[in-house]
Amino acid sequence: MSDSGLPTDATRLPTLLTKDNINIFLDSFDNILADCDGVLWHGPEVIEGSRETLQYLLECNKRVIYITNDSNHTRQQITEKVNSKGFPGTQEHVMCPAFTLGHYLSAKKFHKKVYVVGSQGVVDELKNFGISSSPIGHDKVTDDDNLSDVMGRYSLDPDVGAVTVGFDLHISLPKLAKATSYASNPECLFLSMAPDENHKEQNNPLVLPGSGAFARCIAVAAQRDPIVIGKPSVHMFQALQEIHQLDPTRTIIVGDRWSDIRFGHNNGLKTLLVLSGFSKLKDLEDAVSETWSYRPHFYINKLGDIMSLMKPDS
Numbered sequence: 001m002s003d004s005g006l007p008t009d010a011t012r013l014p015t016l017l018t019k020d021n022i023n024i025f026l027d028s029f030d031n032i033l034a035d036c037d038g039v040l041w042h043g044p045e046v047i048e049g050s051r052e053t054l055q056y057l058l059e060c061n062k063r064v065i066y067i068t069n070d071s072n073h074t075r076q077q078i079t080e081k082v083n084s085k086g087f088p089g090t091q092e093h094v095m096c097p098a099f100t101l102g103h104y105l106s107a108k109k110f111h112k113k114v115y116v117v118g119s120q121g122v123v124d125e126l127k128n129f130g131i132s133s134s135p136i137g138h139d140k141v142t143d144d145d146n147l148s149d150v151m152g153r154y155s156l157d158p159d160v161g162a163v164t165v166g167f168d169l170h171i172s173l174p175k176l177a178k179a180t181s182y183a184s185n186p187e188c189l190f191l192s193m194a195p196d197e198n199h200k201e202q203n204n205p206l207v208l209p210g211s212g213a214f215a216r217c218i219a220v221a222a223q224r225d226p227i228v229i230g231k232p233s234v235h236m237f238q239a240l241q242e243i244h245q246l247d248p249t250r251t252i253i254v255g256d257r258w259s260d261i262r263f264g265h266n267n268g269l270k271t272l273l274v275l276s277g278f279s280k281l282k283d284l285e286d287a288v289s290e291t292w293s294y295r296p297h298f299y300i301n302k303l304g305d306i307m308s309l310m311k312p313d314s
Contacts, residue, residue: 014273014284017300022309025298029270031244031251032057033067033095036078038256038277039303040066041085042202047276049304051086056307058088065240067095069230069259071166071193071211073121074128075099095240097193097230098122101164102129103239104229110189112161117168117179117214118193134160139174156181165215165226166193176218183222190222194230195259200278231255232262237269254303258283262294276302 017025032054034040040050054064066082066089073081075098079091098121105114106129114133116122126133139154154174163182168175183190192215199208215226229235240246248268253260256277264271273296275281284299300306 014296014299017272017298017306017309019309022306026060026306029062029250029252031063031065031246033065033240033251033253033269034303035253035255035257035260035277036066036068036070036082039254039274040087042277045202046085047302047304049302049307053303053306054087056310063244064089065093065095065244067231067236067240067253069097069194069196069211071097071122071230072119073098074125077121092243095236097166097236098125100236100239101191101193101229102126102131103242104191104235105129105131105162105189110161113157113159115157115160115163115179115182116166117171117175117218118164118166118211119168122164122166122193136168136170138170139172139178154178160188162189162191163218164191164193164229165211165218167199167211168214171214176214176221179218180221183218183224183226186224190219190224190226192219192226192228192230195228195232196257232259232266234266237263237267258294261296264296265294271296271298273299274301274303275299 015021034054039047041047058064066078066087068078070078073096075091075094075096078096079089079094082089082094101122102125110131114126114131116133116136118136120136123133123136134157154177156178160182163179165179182188193211195212195215196210197212198210219225227233252270252272253264254272254274255261255263256274256279258279261271261273263269273279273284
C-alpha cells in the first residue's frame with residue numbers, strides 16, 4: 001500500500017472499500033467518471049444509494065462526469081436520461097461514443113461521409129459536428145433473394161471515407177457487406193463505437209449481441225482491426241481532457257465492466273469496480289492473465305455503499 005492508500009503490489013487482490021480506508025479513498029481524487037447502466041441504474045430502476053452518493057460527492061467539491069458506452073444516443077439525449085433519473089448535470093458533464101466520434105473526426109479534419117452501422121443518435125451527433133453520414137435503417141433481404149440479388153442490388157458510395165460500427169437494430173447481411181467493403185479499403189477509417197460484446201437486462205434471459213460483436217464480425221471479414229472510439233480507448237478521455245482539463249492522477253472511474261477498468265488503466269486513472277452490474281465477485285476471484293493485468297484498484301458491492309461507510313458506528 002502506498003502513502004496515498006492505493007494498492008501498488010501487482011500481485012495483490014483489489015482492495016475492498018471499508019470504513020477503515022474510505023476517507024483515504026475519498027481524499028485520493030477530485031474527479032469521478034461514473035459509468036451509468038450497472039453503476040447508477042438498471043434499466044428503469046435507480047440503484048439504491050447511487051443518487052445520494054453522487055450528491056454527497058458533489059457537496060465534497062468533487063467533479064462528477066457521466067461516461068457511457070451507450071452508442072445509440074447523442075450527448076443531449078443521455079443528459080436528459082441522467083436528469084430524468086434524478087441525477088444532476090449538464091451536457092458538458094456527459095461523455096458518450098457518438099460525441100467522441102464527432103470529436104475524433106473533427107480533430108482529423110475529416111470532410112468525407114461516414115457510413116453508419118448504428119442508430120439515429122450517431123447520425124445526429126455527427127451532424128452537430130458538421131459531418132455528413134449515411135441514413136440509418138433497413139437494407140432489406142426478401143425471401144426470394146439469392147446471393148446474386150444481394151450482391152447486385154447494393155453499391156458503394158465513393159464519398160464514404162469512414163465506417164463506424166455501433167449497436168444496430170436493423171443489422172442485416174447487406175449492411176454487413178457494405179461495412180466490410182468500406183473497411184477493406186485501407187484509405188477508409190474503420191471505427192468501432194464500443195467493444196461491449198453483449199447486452200443483458202435484469203430478469204430477462206435474452207442476450208443481445210453488442211456493438212463490439214458487430215464490429216468484430218466486420219473486422220474478421222475485412223481482415224482489419226477497428227479503432228475503438230469508446231471505452232477502454234484513449235479517445236474518449238482525450239475529448240474529456242479538452243473540455244475539462246482533468247488531472248489523470250486525481251481522477252477515478254467507477255464502472256461495472258472490465259472495459260471501464262481497462263479504460264482507467266489506459267489513461268492513468270484510479271479505478272473502482274462495483275458489483276451491482278455486469279461484473280460479480282466471482283469475476284474478481286476468477287480473473288487471470290490479461291484480464292487480471294487490468295484489475296481495479298478498489299471494489300465495492302454498489303456505489304451507494306459509500307454512504308453507509310461514511311456513517312459513524314452506532
